[in-house]
Amino acid sequence: MKRIIILSLAAVLCTTASFAQSKIITDTLPSTTLGRAVPVNVYLPRGFEGASSNHYPVLYLLHGLYGTHMDWARTGGLQTVLDELIGTGEAVPMVVIMPCAGGSDVHHVQNGYFNVKDNAYEDFFFGELMPKMEAKYACGGSKGKRAIAGLSMGGGGSVVYSQRHPDLFSSCYAMSAWLDTQVREARTPEEKEDKLFITNQSVREHSALDFVDHADEATVSSLKTVKWFLDCGDDDSLMELSVRLHLGMKAKGIKSELRIRNGVHNWEYWHTALRLSLPFATRNFD
């Protein structure tokens, strides 16, 4: 066994470092709709040179309840996985926008993607975030260059946004999605103001299951223009919701992919989901 090429490991480690030329930056978007500044993480692919550069497709990637804009970068390993998938061509270079719609103090800080009292997040998302970020980061601009994905509460958000704005997204990938929920009357006036209580109500009011059940023919037609992918762990308590949405859409002739993989409601599941969702978004860009 002759050694034709034997390498010093130090050299290897240095070489490896040069791969990391993409970056995730934290931006802040002042919102008149919300009356506050919203932090947004943005993945910029290797070679990105600002608004003067190529025009990229864009993926909106949503965090879950208790989460923030930092989650996909810090815990989800987005950069490593996306860099790798771009390297093999399984994903195309894209901009990924990860806005904050929450925080850990769910009883006092509003979490969620829907319009509620004093937090018209959906209005902000479509009226401010989308146009401003796409202009600033030279991305998106049309359905064929825009995709959405998210986990848990953000999985529900991505589905509901795609249902209500099917003209804006080419594809939707929902992980462990919170697509509907139980509600009850508030027991106290305080509870009525509790932010988690409000989030829960808004999820019920925006039931993705009801939306499909009640969809008329025109709505069904528009839903067929979006590519759907539902992915949930077999030991995730939310699993049945994804199955029901898949079957509900199938009953109306709307095609979707469904995967039940091994797992629970955790970051290991969502990290591995990136290897499915980023190529899926890519395949459905123009």
Place this chain on the structure above:
Amino acid sequence: MKRIIILSLAAVLCTTASFAQSKIITDTLPSTTLGRAVPVNVYLPRGFEGASSNHYPVLYLLHGLYGTHMDWARTGGLQTVLDELIGTGEAVPMVVIMPCAGGSDVHHVQNGYFNVKDNAYEDFFFGELMPKMEAKYACGGSKGKRAIAGLSMGGGGSVVYSQRHPDLFSSCYAMSAWLDTQVREARTPEEKEDKLFITNQSVREHSALDFVDHADEATVSSLKTVKWFLDCGDDDSLMELSVRLHLGMKAKGIKSELRIRNGVHNWEYWHTALRLSLPFATRNFD
């Protein structure tokens, strides 16, 4: 689409928390061989109750150059993956021992698994670490209940330890393994004392490739009692070393598994390697 079971997400998140009943602790082992205390991380599976509990199989899991005992816990996601694999039965409950053999200051702190001047690490490993940890944590005790794995410098360490002590390990899984290296003469007296220089020399002196090339019949027989698995990224500069070891062993009739997956010399590769290595160790326990 009726909703028979609709769950509150808050309930889900609480439920999920109760899965994390395994733990990783940081222990410290005073070593007379090394003249210092060595920090050791230890994964204890769900249900572990100390020395009075069941007797578990043990996996030694080695870090790479610049690394420490904390790496597999903090960056590698060992606990999440092993918990999940134990949950499906793909891995058996086991103790995982992750000793420190390095640190980031490679020029001044000795890194590596081999005996060098003032750092008889291999002596420490087999003479102190192994017997003391296995007694303390109710694990191992025989070849059939002991496996070894590692990444990069630790991948090399796991191979060389298994070559030199084939009676002690049932299996060896080497990730992106540093199995040999180039050396040159020290250019200055200072360089001769440089810790990285010394590490590099020790890797050359313990060439896993040479070991197989020079193995006599008795040695080859003993190597056949270990199950070998070599796993390296296609864009890893060390890749050829794993291929050469695989072919060198095959030429001597020693069976090994080889996988070249997509990837480079990084934690994404090693994290995904856990899904292969932990079941592999499991299959080869008694």
Place this chain on the structure above:
Amino acid sequence: MKRIIILSLAAVLCTTASFAQSKIITDTLPSTTLGRAVPVNVYLPRGFEGASSNHYPVLYLLHGLYGTHMDWARTGGLQTVLDELIGTGEAVPMVVIMPCAGGSDVHHVQNGYFNVKDNAYEDFFFGELMPKMEAKYACGGSKGKRAIAGLSMGGGGSVVYSQRHPDLFSSCYAMSAWLDTQVREARTPEEKEDKLFITNQSVREHSALDFVDHADEATVSSLKTVKWFLDCGDDDSLMELSVRLHLGMKAKGIKSELRIRNGVHNWEYWHTALRLSLPFATRNFD
């Protein structure tokens, strides 16, 4: 780029041939219960030497509606996949028994695994097939050395057999399983005698979903001694049945694995399912 080892392809092809040392034979079992001889395919692993050889674990592998004992060998590629998995240690050497319970003429030839008029197949299976084949082929003999799996009608058969005989199987892997069905009254006397009509009725009467719903505490306890795995394609019309069984068992505290992979009700799905089911059976043998 020097070529140290360059091989003639003819040599390669010859070498490859020598791997195929396992075999699938077609045996015939005269049955007094059924009043006819039943053809049975049997996979014997490399090194199998008859009743005087090692005692092997056994897997019963059931075909679907319209199928026969030949299906897993001819269309499913069992031998290639199992040989390969035994080669890596992902499966242990085992005997696989594939009895005929059908044929393509479903209107005139009885298909199915349950007792119906003039075809007491379950009685045959447990009273004749199992004891005779395990004695003849040096396999099984206890729950810990016996597993069952099957596709579609055979997926349903494997689940129902495991529900009714939980003391006999360590694990059950059901692919695209037919676990329940719709029935209606026969419209003509002829239809009442139609073999497909009878099969359909027997599936309804042996509903695996009802079985779990109606299980008392003792039954639930016994079901927990079997390891369950349900695997069905996302575009398979039977998919909801697997999900319902998974949720029904979960509601009673019976753990099962569920996977929804991409696919429909076809052999590509079942062929790839072998890579999951054979290791699953292996892990749950003693």
Place this chain on the structure above:
Amino acid sequence: MKRIIILSLAAVLCTTASFAQSKIITDTLPSTTLGRAVPVNVYLPRGFEGASSNHYPVLYLLHGLYGTHMDWARTGGLQTVLDELIGTGEAVPMVVIMPCAGGSDVHHVQNGYFNVKDNAYEDFFFGELMPKMEAKYACGGSKGKRAIAGLSMGGGGSVVYSQRHPDLFSSCYAMSAWLDTQVREARTPEEKEDKLFITNQSVREHSALDFVDHADEATVSSLKTVKWFLDCGDDDSLMELSVRLHLGMKAKGIKSELRIRNGVHNWEYWHTALRLSLPFATRNFD
């Protein structure tokens, strides 16, 4: 557990049948170059309507030594896998052309993709097969709409064709590729005329390894315009050839993907390789 939807399996099986709307046909191309008619299998995707239909991308898919144009259809399961991948969008609808370049009687019937005495196959391929089939089946026509792949001798063929005609293929996926071989002098005049002897010589003369070693700067530039993927089993005797080609190309700055998966030189390997190669061809079409 209520059953909202319970299906009759007979209905399922009927529904499933309607998925198979693509087809593989056997065509015959009279060749003046070869002085004989060459059988060619052609996969036509669902919805294909002849030359008046859409213009499709094309994949040339080559068989191995001893093989024929029927292999990928009969043994490789091409239709099932490609239909499924088109269904999920992992592959685009494409035409697949599988010409005959061999047969089982390798000593008397010429096998191979290179020009040899009385069998100018490469001339036939590029001068007759490609233009005629692409015109007839409304496909290809440019590098961006053309890919090539193959197994063993056909893996070598696909690499060498791509090396010699880099302006014609957007990507090349080589499975278990025969990229070079040993030769010796013919021992008898008869051996000199032996077809297998001639095939072997032609593989040596068209060494893909030498081609890269000897490539000048212009050639290297042209090779960089092709996307390369090498995929070989870890227990395949040809494995080292793929590794050497990967390293040889890397040394010249030509990027390629390399995968060493578990396996030998058999159809199980090539069948599973389709799930990688068809998406790879797709990603690299325009």
